[in-house]
């Protein structure tokens with residue numbers, strides 16, 4: 285048995301299951317969940333059609349690197365979205381979701397005994413990837429004190445740091461990193477020679493139609509970095525196009541890094557099935573469904589701002605689809621239990637997304653609520669959440 289398996293932390297939803305194991309949810313109410321960040325909006329019909337029309341692709345082994353047409357489609361999309369970046373299709377590798385890519389890239393490109401930094405709270409795959417690679421995770425607090433965005437100045441020492449994860453828009457905060465903030469990280473990566481891996485799986489879910497979140501590729505290009513050097517960006521169709529089950533995303537980096545990653549993937553064995561590649565091309569080439577998708581989220585945020593006005597900042601998060609709510613009195617676990625017991629509603633305690641550093645977990649005292657369900661269901665859930673928060677604040 286690989287001892288590193290034992291070092292992996294239980295997943296946040298496993299901790300949630302344990303927390304509520306003995307709770308009987310209020311049977312008078314239909315069960316609702318704002319717990320999991322799984323998009324519930326309809327996937328685009330044209331993508332479903334492409335999937336079935338190309339089903340015969342299952343009769344062939346897909347190439348590890350993906351079809352040249354898909355790589356070019358993603359390169360074209362990224363050059364449009366993150367202008368002025370210039371890309372060659374050889375810098376693009378289709379991956380089976382960013383989760384797989386974020387994990388695998390560390391196994392491929394980071395050696396044992398090195399350090400990997402990540403925001404705290406964070407997407408737990410970053411940490412698991414570090415542990416399984418024999419590296420040491422380092423946590424950079426992302427809380428109200430730094431506007432949910434750690435900077436290179438928050439790092440005590442870059443000694444032995446092989447990689448830094450960024451997440452923009454952030455999960456759970458929805459914080460979008462600016463070009464200046466991304467460039468500060470790129471400069472640090474150049475100075476201290478580490479990989480900068482930007483998780484941009486929420487890049488297409490944002491509030492202001494006129495200002496899409498900038499990406500790492502764009503920030504690098506605006507600095508005149510043509511070869512991308514130490515920068516790697518990942519994105520996917522899961523949130524953009526409501527296709528979490530398609531397992532389709534991309535990794536983009538320098539040719540040298542992508543060649544090493546491709547070599548690793550030959551052994552890893554997770555090439556994207558051919559019919560998923562065909563369907564993915566249809567999805568990347570259409571923006572209309574993505575605009576409609578954003579509009580649905582915008583409406584739900586407007587609703588949340590109204591219903592939960594006493595408990596939310598005056599403006600919604602710039603990106604992503606979560607509410608990152610401060611619990612009056614700070615007991616995120618107790619509040620989560622009350623919500624389920626009395627209101628039959630699930631959320632995720634914020635502490636499960638973070639780690640205790642020097643006695644402080646920056647996720648504690650908050651709950652994460654995903655606005656992924658249909659508008660009417662979300663409204664009902666938000667109204668229950670409001671009643672629960674009112675009740676909880678009276679007793680806190």
Ligand SMILES: Cc1ncc(COP(=O)(O)O)c(C=O)c1O
Pocket residue numbers: 321380381382383384407451455483485519520521522523528533
């Ligand atoms: C921050 C973050 N990164 C990556 C992922 C993985 O997404 P996928 O593998 O579907 O692209 C998620 C999924 O919820 C996420 O929240």
